[in-house]
Amino acid sequence: DQSIDALDPDIAQVLDRELARQQRTLEMIASENFVPRAVLQAQGSVLTNKYAEGYPGRRYYGGCEEVDVAEQIAIDRAKELFGAEHANVQSHSGASANAAVMHALARPGDKLMGLSLAHGGHLTHGMKINFSGRLYDIVAYETEPGTGLIDMDKVRELAVAEQPKVIVAGWSAYTRQLDFAKFREIADEVGAALWVDMAHFAGLVAAGLHPNPVPYADVVSTTIHKTIGGPRSGMILCTEKWAKKIDSAVFPGQQGGPLMHVIAAKAVALKVAASEDFKDRQARTLEGARIIAERLQAEDAKAAGVKVISGGTDVHLVLVDLVDSELDGQQAEDRLHEAGITVNRNAVPNDPRPPRVTSGLRIGTPALATRGFGAAEFTEVADVIALTLTGGADIETLRARTAALAEAKPLYADLQQY
Ligand code: PLP
DSSP: OOOHHHHOHHHHHHHHHHHHHHHHSEEOOTTOOOOOHHHHHHHTSGGGGOOOOEETTEESSSOOHHHHHHHHHHHHHHHHHHTOSEEEOOOSSHHHHHHHHHHHHOOTTOEEEEEOGGGTOOGGGTOTTSHHHHHSEEEEEOBOTTTOOBOHHHHHHHHHHHOOSEEEEEOSSOOSOOOHHHHHHHHHHHTOEEEEEOTTTHHHHHTTSSOOSTTTOSEEEEESSSTTOOOSOEEEEEOHHHHHHHHHIIIIIIOSSOOHHHHHHHHHHHHHHTSHHHHHHHHHHHHHHHHHHHHTTSHHHHHTTOEEGGGSOSSSEEEEEOTTSSSOHHHHHHHHHHTTEEOEEOOOTTOSSOTTTOSEEEEEOHHHHHTTOOHHHHHHHHHHHHHHHHTOSOHHHHHHHHHHHHHHSOSSTTOSOO
16 A cells, blocks of 8 residues: 555655645634644544445444544533533534525525625625525625625615525635624525534634624524634534534535544544644734734825725734735735745725736735744734735845744644644
8 A cells, every 4th residue: 555655646745745835834814724634634534435325323324433423522612612502513614504504594595684795794605606606686785985894774674675695704815703693684584594604713702702693693504614713624613503504504415424524533633622722823913913913004005095994903904905006916915926925815895906816905914823922923923924024125025024934933844744
């Protein structure tokens, strides 16, 4: 039985080089993180061999006695961590979790009201060519032009006028906390189900540093790989009332066999998420984002046309508006890449540039917090970002500063090979 180096050197090289890239650069894509080695181990385990359609104790395949244990542990940990009545841990991804949620809560043709993609919503909340936009009748609420915030009075007005079947609260690019109590009130007023997609901020919720949507929502979906820092995958929490519908919407509604190796890795990540270390990491995540938002509002940044949407952040990311800057989103992303920092360009509301270019950036701190960054390191990286965006220093100097940070906070230091 050959190792990957012997069997497939082409792919082995990709793994090696990707590890080196992750170690060398500063990862600031808001939706990314670094999983602990225990997660890599579970995900790279023999559990990948097992078919287990069904749920623990109710499988359609034999030999599920061990994977049943792993899935039940993941379910119990998810319920405990977020205070949920029911958890389904089988979704392959955030998008497939969301497809299952809509499958459970509505029928094709029903009305779904979510945050517009152009204003920070996710594809699965109603984008035209996504399953959500194709199967459901979409109404979108937006952020306000001056403040960049969601105005709950307008959300209510829209809900009353449109009478949606489902309201989704959640985002991929927004920097403030949502008012879950108000969303609940509006959903009740119009007789809609309330679905919260906490994919981005679930880690903050687990750490008690962000309001928990579970007590307010009928259904809460999430990914496990963003702030939670687990394997790429999704999960659904809900009240007992929706439990059966959610389970059957996931399997057999959306999926066949669950990925048992990923479910075991989810269980590991959920154990980590209940720890004190995890709380500390989430606190550093928030602190880092605040430091960056502040630095990007200093005089030199303002003078270069760099603006911070909503004037700051309460979460793990900062949204930068470059409409008045010399750089567009693509150029800013490329320049930061040259300086050794990975971010993604992001459309700003009413963006004058096309989606492939954009006029904004989304900068996130979860991965660097996992790497051990605290206030000192985030202050340094914030300065490097500001100088890169304003042209305040040459790129060689900036690259040396990011390299020094990467060296000071090594990643997977004792992992010789992928
Ligand atoms: N929901 C939200 C709010 C997201 O930001 C994302 C990912 O970007 C998803 C769902 C989808 O997750 P995945 O990429 O795992 O399908």
